[in-house]
Amino acid sequence: MRDDNQKEYLEEPLKMLRKKVLPKLPPHVQNKVNHEVERLEDLFVDTRAPRFAIVGRRGAGKSTLVNAIFQAPVADIGTVTAETEHASWHTYKNATEEAVMEVLDTRGFGEGDRRRFQTSEEDAWNEALKTRYPDAILFLVKAKEVDARVSEDIEQLKKLREKVSEMHDYLPPVIGVVTQVDELDPAYDSDPPFGEEKLTHITQAKEHLQHMLGEQLSDVAGIFPVCAYTAFKDGEMVYDRRWKIEELIDFLLDQLPETTWMQWARITQAKTIQARIAKTMGKSASAIAGGVGAQPIPLADLPFITGIQLSMIAGIAYVSGRKLDRKGLTEFLGAIGANVGTAFAFRQIARSLGKFTLPVAGHAISGTLAATATWGLCKAAILYYIEKRPAHEAKQAYESRSEPPEAP
Known part of the structure; x- marks a missing residue:
């Protein structure tokens, strides 16, 4: 802009x-x-682009969440490609290329064999954070995996946050996001608005992640369970199963500096x-x-x-x-x-x-x-x-x- x-x-x-x-x-x-x-x-x-670190294990739904925020398939066609070994900034743009969001993609969260990487995790972060830092960190965990080695992932999250603070004298807020809540039981209740039994399981997943994050971080900004699934054809949304996404993006406005608000408004619509x-x-x-x-x-x-x-x-x-x-x-x-x-x-x-x-x-x-x-x-x-x-x-x-x- x-x-x-x-x-x-x-x-x-x-x-x-x-x-x-x-x-x-x-x-x-x-x-x-x-x-x-x-x-x-x-x-x-x-005014500038909002910047996020969206972290979580492979399959946690990073690209799906980005597409849900933009209401467009930007994560498939709008990224700046980078090697997995290096933490890197990806740039996402809306259809008119007037609204931009930058996402720091990091490796190490749930990666399998890390021995194949020559660059250490900390060195990769140092390189990516040289010129800029995330305004906020979104910590993504699949609803079915909130109790699967999450403590290890949170420890890495803490290290990343501390690295940002060390390099830029800024401690970004952390927002926990429980993704793919539609996959929780009962399986037949897959489309929002969800029934009482599903909502009970969603609440349990949210509270568990809140407890796990709270054990190691005293200042978590918020926890949001979401369903971000969308489908697109020829660039147009043809299927929309988003749930609680608008609440998340509204909350994120308060976590972002005002210099990013104009872009955030055009991104989220x-x-x-x-x-x-x-x-x-x-x-x-x-x-x-x-x-x-x-x-x-x-x-x-x-x-x-x-x-x-x-x-x-x-x-x-x-x-x-x-x-x-x-x-x-x-x-x-x-x-x-x-x-x-x-x-x-x-x-x-x-x-x-x-x-x-x-x-x-x-x-x-x-x-x-x-x-x-x-x-x-x-x-x-x-x-x-x-x-x-x-x-x-x-x-x-x-x-x-x-x-x-x-x-x-």
């Missing part, structure tokens, strides 16, 4: 705000606004995640608009509040899976009744701020009104882009003028 439209609609308003407005704000307001600008910069400017990130953008943008709008800065509040509003709308459009372009943003603004045009004053400050005039910014005579109007735009954009609701519903949300919640 790095192109001219991203720079124009997401980055430039923030850069101009930092350069032209922040220095003129009173210190107490400047600190608050700067905090929210930094948050949006994490989301818009410093999960509306819950898209909406959560959109609301985060809206809270920060509203706080910025409120802070700037309340200050007596001649000729500054109109273009910069408008720029932040436009940046927020573009960000919400992007996490929903839409491309960033003038046509799409114009359609949205027209749908909710905003005036679309050019403004000479905007062009004097930044080219990107000169393409749209939102009437709400022109009336930003108080911080409260500026914040309220910005939050209305956020709600409208969520309905229009993420919920795919009709334009008249988005317009109603825009006009409702409810006050924004406190910024995070």
